[in-house]
Amino acid sequence: MEQPRKRAKPGRNPAPAGRTSRPRQAEVARLAGVSQATVSLVLSARGDGKGPAISDETRQRVLDAARDLGYVPDPAARRLAAARNNLLGVFSFTATFPTDVQHSYYPFLVGVEQEAAARGYDLVLFTGSSSGGAGAAGPDALSRVRLADGCLFLGRHVPRAELKRLVADGYPVVHLGRREELEGLAWVGADYVSASREVVAHLAELGHRRIVLVREDDDAPASTDRQRGFLEGLAAAGVPQGPEAVLRCADPGREITPERVRALVAGGVTAFVAEETDTGAAWRALNTAVREAGLACPRDVSLGLLGSPPADLAGEPVPMGFDIPRHRLGAAAVRLLAALVAGEEADEPLVACEFRRGRTAAARL
Amino acid sequence: MEQPRKRAKPGRNPAPAGRTSRPRQAEVARLAGVSQATVSLVLSARGDGKGPAISDETRQRVLDAARDLGYVPDPAARRLAAARNNLLGVFSFTATFPTDVQHSYYPFLVGVEQEAAARGYDLVLFTGSSSGGAGAAGPDALSRVRLADGCLFLGRHVPRAELKRLVADGYPVVHLGRREELEGLAWVGADYVSASREVVAHLAELGHRRIVLVREDDDAPASTDRQRGFLEGLAAAGVPQGPEAVLRCADPGREITPERVRALVAGGVTAFVAEETDTGAAWRALNTAVREAGLACPRDVSLGLLGSPPADLAGEPVPMGFDIPRHRLGAAAVRLLAALVAGEEADEPLVACEFRRGRTAAARL
DNA sequence: AGTGCTCGTTAATGCGCATTAGTAATGCGC
DNA sequence: GCGCATTACTAATGCGCATTAACGAGCACT
Numbered sequence: 001m002e003q004p005r006k007r008a009k010p011g012r013n014p015a016p017a018g019r020t021s022r023p024r025q026a027e028v029a030r031l032a033g034v035s036q037a038t039v040s041l042v043l044s045a046r047g048d049g050k051g052p053a054i055s056d057e058t059r060q061r062v063l064d065a066a067r068d069l070g071y072v073p074d075p076a077a078r079r080l081a082a083a084r085n086n087l088l089g090v091f092s093f094t095a096t097f098p099t100d101v102q103h104s105y106y107p108f109l110v111g112v113e114q115e116a117a118a119r120g121y122d123l124v125l126f127t128g129s130s131s132g133g134a135g136a137a138g139p140d141a142l143s144r145v146r147l148a149d150g151c152l153f154l155g156r157h158v159p160r161a162e163l164k165r166l167v168a169d170g171y172p173v174v175h176l177g178r179r180e181e182l183e184g185l186a187w188v189g190a191d192y193v194s195a196s197r198e199v200v201a202h203l204a205e206l207g208h209r210r211i212v213l214v215r216e217d218d219d220a221p222a223s224t225d226r227q228r229g230f231l232e233g234l235a236a237a238g239v240p241q242g243p244e245a246v247l248r249c250a251d252p253g254r255e256i257t258p259e260r261v262r263a264l265v266a267g268g269v270t271a272f273v274a275e276e277t278d279t280g281a282a283w284r285a286l287n288t289a290v291r292e293a294g295l296a297c298p299r300d301v302s303l304g305l306l307g308s309p310p311a312d313l314a315g316e317p318v319p320m321g322f323d324i325p326r327h328r329l330g331a332a333a334v335r336l337l338a339a340l341v342a343g344e345e346a347d348e349p350l351v352a353c354e355f356r357r358g359r360t361a362a363a364r365l
Numbered sequence: 366m367e368q369p370r371k372r373a374k375p376g377r378n379p380a381p382a383g384r385t386s387r388p389r390q391a392e393v394a395r396l397a398g399v400s401q402a403t404v405s406l407v408l409s410a411r412g413d414g415k416g417p418a419i420s421d422e423t424r425q426r427v428l429d430a431a432r433d434l435g436y437v438p439d440p441a442a443r444r445l446a447a448a449r450n451n452l453l454g455v456f457s458f459t460a461t462f463p464t465d466v467q468h469s470y471y472p473f474l475v476g477v478e479q480e481a482a483a484r485g486y487d488l489v490l491f492t493g494s495s496s497g498g499a500g501a502a503g504p505d506a507l508s509r510v511r512l513a514d515g516c517l518f519l520g521r522h523v524p525r526a527e528l529k530r531l532v533a534d535g536y537p538v539v540h541l542g543r544r545e546e547l548e549g550l551a552w553v554g555a556d557y558v559s560a561s562r563e564v565v566a567h568l569a570e571l572g573h574r575r576i577v578l579v580r581e582d583d584d585a586p587a588s589t590d591r592q593r594g595f596l597e598g599l600a601a602a603g604v605p606q607g608p609e610a611v612l613r614c615a616d617p618g619r620e621i622t623p624e625r626v627r628a629l630v631a632g633g634v635t636a637f638v639a640e641e642t643d644t645g646a647a648w649r650a651l652n653t654a655v656r657e658a659g660l661a662c663p664r665d666v667s668l669g670l671l672g673s674p675p676a677d678l679a680g681e682p683v684p685m686g687f688d689i690p691r692h693r694l695g696a697a698a699v700r701l702l703a704a705l706v707a708g709e710e711a712d713e714p715l716v717a718c719e720f721r722r723g724r725t726a727a728a729r730l
Numbered sequence: 731a732g733t734g735c736t737c738g739t740t741a742a743t744g745c746g747c748a749t750t751a752g753t754a755a756t757g758c759g760c
Numbered sequence: 761g762c763g764c765a766t767t768a769c770t771a772a773t774g775c776g777c778a779t780t781a782a783c784g785a786g787c788a789c790t
Contacts, residue, residue: 389745401747402747402748402750405748405749406749408747409748417750439745439747441745441746441747442745442746443748445747445748446747446748446749
């Protein structure tokens with residue numbers, strides 16, 4: 001029998017002797033007087049008593065030892081060995097905490113966080129924004145997220161190719177906001193269509209027949225959905241007016257002039273709705289034009305906002321419209337992601353927006 | 366020689382046959398006709414040509430193979446092998462934030478996020494709500510942060526004992542805000558002393574000689590530092606007035622009355638400064654009292670604010686004072702933490718505040 | 731006493747990669 | 761033609777954990 005030649009041991013150097021590193025399962029095992037395997041069995045005990053049984057006494061010794069040492073499993077090792085580590089990623093290409101608080105994803109993150117915590121997941125924030133500096137963050141920028149069991153994506157600047165790759169690899173991904181162009185991409189979104197329809201319905205109930213939508217020149221789903229809901233609402237109210245009821249402006253501030261508003265009103269229009277965007281330009285322009293046209297808001301014309309007003313208009317009367325349930329959106333996203341991670345075929349429906357009565361809509365004179 | 370008994374091979378099952386998983390280095394190696402080690406060497410080539418040399422031809426073959434297969438490294442394995450997971454924790458309690466970050470901790474987090482991203486770290490968010498996992502935050506709640514390579518702590522409600530434990534274990538921890546009571550705790554903070562001194566110096570330059578500080582009844586470092594800077598500023602201006610120049614109020618709203626202000630002004634006081642706190646009570650009270658005393662702000666008395674004004678006073682004239690560079694504070698905290706994680710002995714100095722000229726201070730009449 | 735069980739625990743293994751000792755091949759000098 | 765250095769690559773190892781076959785002890789029943 002050939003005796004294998006004794007070789008020195010290559011591989012990593014031992015850990016730096018000086019610093020006491022985080023405790024490993026091996027240390028817990030030593031302290032508890034059991035094997036590393038036992039520690040793993042105890043600490044990763046699955047709810048369903050499937051695995052090998054462990055006596056209560058041993059279990060307690062292990063738990064005590066783990067607590068005493070402050071043991072925390074290494075997510076990387078966990079992920080490598082078990083293909084999961086109870087970590088959910090949140091990836092955003094724009095900074096997750098933008099300087100402008102109002103546009104931040106924070107309300108959304110609150111929902112995400114709550115739901116994730118409730119399900120025993122921790123959150124890892126992957127930031128794509130500044131990592132590359134000049135943007136060229138390399139093709140593997142997104143692959144960092146694979147450290148987590150699944151990942152939530154925020155923002156519309158998520159590179160298609162990378163996302164597609166993740167999806168194709170079967171990696172659990174959920175996109176915030178409707179995004180159907182990518183086959184197999186799971187997403188959660190607010191139901192702008194229904195909410196917008198509801199706003200129109202409300203105006204119709206108040207007796208309005210001629211209603212105009214002011215929107216920006218953008219083809220994002222958030223915009224087109226609102227328009228669709230608006231038109232559906234008109235149809236439902238029995239006043240289908242076709243696309244001429246929509247004012248699509250590249251620059252609402254310039255195009256929505258007092259004169260134009262006055263002309264429309266003179267032509268029989270009694271209500272306007274504006275879409276919400278990051279800048280709030282449409283709503284802002286509409287408001288200004290109406291005021292400068294010398295029209296009083298709930299009295300002469302009714303106004304609606306398909307979304308929430310910009311923060312700096314907090315002082316103004318609350319506009320009739322709807323609020324986006326960012327909390328619930330976040331929670332829904334996590335639920336969906338958790339289902340994907342678990343291999344289930346969950347299907348999270350659109351999240352409904354909340355109608356807001358406000359003070360800018362009144363019965364038609 | 367004892368022949369070790371032949372045993373069956375335990376361990377993981379082979380990967381589920383169905384799904385074609387993404388390629389590993391081994392597959393790339395096979396395709397390129399080299400060993401896995403070579404693939405690793407090629408793909409993780411460090412800039413400094415330290416490692417073993419690889420011929421250009423081999424390198425190219427490997428790169429081609431990797432590209433053909435669409436190879437993407439597994440971050441979990443990468444981090445496991447590298448013995449660090451490039452994760453930084455951010456621990457905060459949602460409920461309350463210390464005075465230094467009260468307005469919003471976004472600016473701080475922005476800095477954290479950017480700096481972390483720039484250094485290749487990802488962030489793990491721990492908050493009061495999620496830290497308990499299944500809800501109740503047990504005594505070992507803080508233990509969870511060990512998941513990360515190091516952790517940033519915000520707020521003063523971090524349990525001392527737990528923090529101490531982490532520090533004692535050599536776990537890299539950085540606290541936001543001066544915190545010297547805990548031996549060995551690294552922290553970053555704004556230099557309130559210098560900034561407050563500068564505010565006083567500015568007033569002195571304008572000719573003010575009798576200046577009064579309005580502060581709340583709190584012994585937080587943020588408060589005492591401001592007072593110290595204030596007194597140092599007086600001394601530097603050659604008008605040391607001792608502690609009687611400080612109005613320490615448990616309830617500024619009640620104690621800083623118009624009468625009192627009028628009396629002080631009658632007694633020769635020409636300028637007031639207030640500390641910034643989470644509530645902004647001192648500044649608010651001072652402002653109100655001055656107005657109700659019938660004094661015009663820059664004309665009759667000059668005012669200074671040792672910090673930034675509360676958000677709801679955004680409409681008022683910008684107060685003379687200083688701004689806390691929250692953004693840079695966040696970045697500094699990450700730099701410090703990264704140094705600790707790397708085992709370096711970095712020492713992040715206090716971060717300077719920015720003087721703000723404002724419109725509430727004028728030359729003494 | 732032997733057989734067949736269940737229960738509790740452990741040894742051994744691999745996840746995918748980085749690292750490094752070792753080896754084979756080649757060049758170089760004398 | 762023999763060291764010796766250099767170059768190019770590979771084998772072996774371990775990171776920390778989960779998994780599972782195997783093992784030993786205890787027990788009941790032939």
